[in-house]
Structure formats: C-alpha cells, structure tokens
Amino acid sequence: MANQLSRLDQVFAALADPTRRAIVMRLCAGEASVGELADPFDMALPSFMKHIHVLETSGLVLSEKSGRVRTCRLSPDALVGAEDWFQQQRAIWEARLDRFEAYVMKLKKERAAAKRPSRTTRKKGAE
Amino acid sequence: MANQLSRLDQVFAALADPTRRAIVMRLCAGEASVGELADPFDMALPSFMKHIHVLETSGLVLSEKSGRVRTCRLSPDALVGAEDWFQQQRAIWEARLDRFEAYVMKLKKERAAAKRPSRTTRKKGAE
DNA sequence: CCTATAGTTAGCTTCATGGCTAACCAATTG
C-alpha cells in the first residue's frame, strides 16, 4: 500500500532544492555524466546521487549507464506538466480579475448615474 | 544565522503538498476565511493552519484578521516568479533543440554532398 | 594482471515536515 505521491508532488518537491534546480538547469544545456554534474558541488558523491535519484523518480531526469559511466538527460515532459499547472492557475486567476474589473466598471457606471440624476431614469436607493 | 532559504525554494516546497496546492487553487477563485478553506479537508485546524503559514511565508498567500476571522488571499507575485523559472528553463532547452536541429540539418546537407560528389566542390574528409 | 576511475550500497546522524490533542484567547450572539 504505497503512498501514491502524485507526479506533481514529486516534481515540485524535486525542484524545491537548489542543488536539484541547478542540475536541471545544467541538463537544459545538454546531457552529462554523473561525475560532470557533481563536479561543481561540494558534496560527497553518495549524497549527490540521492539528488539524481530524486530527479529520476520525479520523472524530470532520465539516465542510462554504459560502461561505468551513467549519462543523464532532461525529460522535458515533467517540466512541461508543472508549467501547465501554473498556467491553469493563472487562467483562473485572470478570469476572476476580469470579472472583478467588470464589476468595478458596473459600479462606476452606477455611481455616475447616481451623480447625474437628470436625463436618465433615476434609480431608487442609490447613495 | 538563518538558513536563508531562497524564495523559489519556499514556493516550490509549498506547492509540493497537495493540500497546499488545493488551497492555492481555491484562492485563485477568490479570497476566503481560514474556516472556509479548511472545511473540505479532514484535518485538525492546527494542522491546517500550518499549511496556511507555510503558504504565507513562501509569499504565495497573504492574510489579515478582522474581528475573529482571518481572511486569506492569493499574492500572484510568487506564483508568477515560479512560472518565470520554468519559462527560462524552457527557453534554454528550446535554444538547445534549435541548435541540435541546425546541427542535424548540417549533417544532412553534408551527407547529401557526399552522396553526390559532382557539381559542387568536393569536401575533403567527409565520410 | 594491477590500479585507478566512476558509481553504488549500507548504515548512521540530524533536522524538518505533517499530523495530532489539549488548552487557551477573543469576538459574537443569545
């Protein structure tokens, strides 16, 4: 009975660590071996490998071993999946802003109507 | 001597939890009180409040208390900041793909030239 | 064949996270 973490959970958790974000950024520029990836970091290899593993199980990174060197590359799918999430939220958010703006416009119109009682039918109860 | 977590760290960590993502999604649709937010979740209030707090310190959510009710709303800035990160990575990734494609095109051209040795100046060393 | 290289496994610490209960304010409301 596994915990069944959702893919998004794993992707965001993976990206919450600066080391792992740096790895992803590095891999955006092209594939690399574990050693090359680890080089800039002041960290023991086993610790570093854990980060690689987290990235792999999140689906952000793929790797395969040939001979004694493991080569890693980015799998853009997971990255795009996460980006989509933001865009969906933004769409909802902006739809709401639009509705809000429309509401403000309606208020303005009503206030203008209240200020200038002549000419148009007077609304009752308007302050 | 604080750990000085970066803003991105905190935002991604906040979004790595399904409860917190649900809260953010809910808040995209408009502000709400803590009680309203907590209602759909089968969780003790103090536990839920921790999630709210995480969202607040990540900068994703703002809240203020009036009377005895605390109202929460989304602060889109942090969300946009995270989205930007994806877009930057994608830009690098796509630039690389373009370069790769250009490289393939060049290969194709060279191979075609090798296959048809007449007509144009023959390049030396082409396989 | 021997040695150095590139990863890997195992096992240990430490600290953060996510959940709980119980008790505690502080505004509303009857």
Add this chain to the structure above:
DNA sequence: CAATTGGTTAGCCATGAAGCTAACTATAGG
C-alpha cells in the same frame, strides 16, 4: 453575562529528507 464560534499556542510523535563515511563493484587503462 454566558456560551459559541473562529482561530491560536504549546507540545508531542512518527516519518522522511539531506548529509556524511566506509566499504564494495565493475569497467578502463597501463
């Protein structure tokens, strides 16, 4: 004023994450 409602504080516990060292495996190179 008394009781309810809405949130908060304090403190506990279990789990998982992030780091380390030490020892091991398996290729590549001399």
